[in-house]
């Protein structure tokens with residue numbers, strides 16, 4: 101019989117919500133603020149990730165500091181004892197896709213990262 | 222009992238089920254046996270899941286168009302603002318735990334920026350306030366093409382945006398969930414909240430359409446028939 105606690109998440113999220121149940125568990129303030137330029141690291145991800153390949157190496161700007169949560173790379177395996185700050189980063193589409201038409205150079209794309217994926221530019 | 226009863230047997234309740242349906246039943250029964258939830262919980266959750274739809278999100282947008290104070294709440298704490306349209310995110314089913322992540326964000330369009338939402342990794346969607354995803358939202362076709370060729374994909378939905386309107390794609394890949402608040406269209410001056418709610422369709426809330434007076438339903442996408450359909 102497995103000893104894995106399958107209702108842990110449900111219990112900690114009840115009445116608070118997820119990610120709210122992880123507020124205050126990142127161990128400090130966010131490293132980046134809105135407007136900061138950041139580069140997406142290209143780290144190995146052989147098991148699980150939610151960091152899209154199309155963003156690796158691209159430079160964008162922090163648009164929103166969202167919340168604290170365990171990173172999906174840990175949470176996927178039930179490791180929820182450590183959290184990170186999360187950020188919505190805004191990219192220029194022309195910085196993501198080489199063939200994106202210059203006529204639409206102001207088009208943007210936003211997506212979210214945990215702090216481990218970001219480095220200051 | 223006569224021997225010809227087979228010829229007059231009542232029709233089976235279920236003709237056939239797919240592999241996924243069989244898998245769902247098997248997993249559900251194991252969960253009930255293990256006590257993770259009861260059959261009654263499952264029935265209640267199924268009823269909840271079958272009645273949710275985009276109307277609360279449409280009403281949130283309509284209310285925000287009419288009430289600047291409510292709009293401030295929508296933009297700063299959409300989970301709190303959901304209560305005014307009948308969705309309690311922390312207890313949406315009226316029982317058990319939250320049914321989705323609880324960080325809802327509203328993307329406000331302006332005359333010069335248009336938002337559209339996708340999840341390239343799966344099909345993340347704010348279900349408590351928007352119901353279940355349309356089938357196309359889950360397709361790899363929409364997911365992989367929208368991030369790269371957004372204007373072309375929007376044009377396939379009948380939405381051609383001029384170059385002076387910037388397109389901003391939101392790839393919803395983590396715990397945040399998103400709805401789009403379009404610009405209130407011209408021709409709706411003096412309209413009531415109910416009237417405005419009707420034109421904020423699901424497609425408008427995802428960002429693949431813009432609200433228009435007189436348009437209260439989603440675009441009917443063409444169905445491409447299978448070349449070799451299965452016969453049951």
Ligand SMILES: [Fe+2]
Nearest residue numbers: 340343344345
């Ligand atoms: Fe998803």
